[in-house]
Amino acid sequence: MKKILVIEDNAGIRENVTEILELANYKVFTAEDGKTGIELALQEKPDLILCDVMMPQLDGFGVLHLLHKNPAIRNTPFIFMSARAERSEMRKGMELGADDYITKPFEKTELLQAIECRLKRVEWLKQDFVQHEAPVNGNGHANGYSKTTNERDILSLLSENRDITKYKRKQIIYVEGNRPARLYYIKKGKIKTYKTNEEGKELIVGIYGEGDFLGYVALLEGTVYKDRAEAMENTELAVIPKDEFDALMNTRREVVTRFMTMMAKNITEKEQLLLGLAYNSLRKKVADALITVNRKYKSSINLSRENLAAIAGTATASMIRTLSEFKSEKLIDISDGAITILNEKELENLLN
Known part of the structure; x- marks a missing residue:
């Protein structure tokens, strides 16, 4: 029988939640404040914790x-229960x-589904770990573990059955200096990461699109974010909690390999960016920016000239002038602000 700890200062809500969980065949422990909740958690080692946010002595944020x-x-x-539904609180x-x-008042089914989803994910991770620790047979595969399962696609492993967070254009996802608590996987949309100097000038250091992971550098380094991430269009992100990501990094060799490769590529790209900013001519900077963005968009580039200039590290006026030159040379076409590359090979030649 799974054990659940309910930390809630309102007696009526605490009793109601307890009744729902006991009817669903869970063993329930309750605490009326955060301090008592932590003591019970350490004593009983529950399988899941439900916790109110606003409580005496120690609030839910402090408990977590x-x-x-x-x-x-x-x-x-750990699942928060709160009457405060403000986006900032969530x-x-x-x-x-x-x-x-979960915001109060909540339906019985909403509560149970949230709990079942989290418990199933934990069980799945445990089974996955056991299977990867199983003895290996003569074919190099774990006994009782098929090659197909063993080679499960990493993207599916990390991105399927996740909470989806939606961001509107220009909405901030994380800011420089914050400590990461999750890994992001882009299901839809595009995101830029950037830095600003003392004068407020923006330099875009990364463009991420559908199928990319975001925020993994700070997670792997165990440091704070060193840039700011902002949605460039309406975006949907799958959220992988840090604890789950850490568990996978500790148990799945192929996950480690994948992210170490991405980390190395990220370092190489940053080095090339710095070299380009330092030594490239204006035309080379613009050509490089167009090629980089085109590989993300895989269609017409529909970016503001300010964003393109921030990627290239140039002034907006210089970007506009160079784009006009490229158009007259038939390297690109511009229609309703969208840029289509006509001769990528020639643009690449500019970089040599």
Whole structure:
């Protein structure tokens, strides 16, 4: 029988949630404040924790923060329950590492589905770990574990059955200096990462599109974000909690290989960016920016001239002038602001 800890200061809500969970065949422990909740969590080692946000002595954010400091319970699925439905509150909870955020009043089915989803994911991760630790047979595969399963696609492993967060154009995803609590996988849309100097000038250091992972550098380095991420269009992101990502990195060799390769590529791209900014002519900078963005868009480039200039590291006026030159040379075409590359090979030759 799975054990669930309910931390809730409102007696009526606490009793109601307990009744729902017991009818669903869960063993329930309850605490009326955050301090007692942490003591119970350490004592009972629950399979999942439901926690209110606003409580006396220690609020829900404090509870989650302290739980993550204890290795014995830091990976326990954690779901916030709160009457506060403001987006900022939800974002704060998720950034601290919560697995879900349910707003009160909630339906019985909504609560149970959220719990079942988190518990199933934990079981799946445990089974996956056991299978990868199983003895290896003469064919080089774990006994009782098929080659097809063993080579499960990493993208599916990390991106399927995840919470989806939607961002509108120009909405900030994370900011420089914040500590990462999750990995992002782009299901739809495009995102830019950028830095700004003391004068407020923006330099775009990365463009990410559908199928890309975002925010993995800070996670792998164990540091804060060193840039800011912003949606360039309406975007949908699958969210992988840091604890799950860490668990996969500790148990799946192919996941480690994939992200180490991405990390190395990221370093190479940053080095090339710095060299280009330092030594490339204006035409080379613009050509390089167009080729880079075109590989992400895989169609007409529909970016503002300000964003293109920020990618190339040039002034907006210089970008506009160079694009006009490229158009007259029939290297590109421009229609309603969208740029189509007509001669990519010739643009690449400009870089040599």
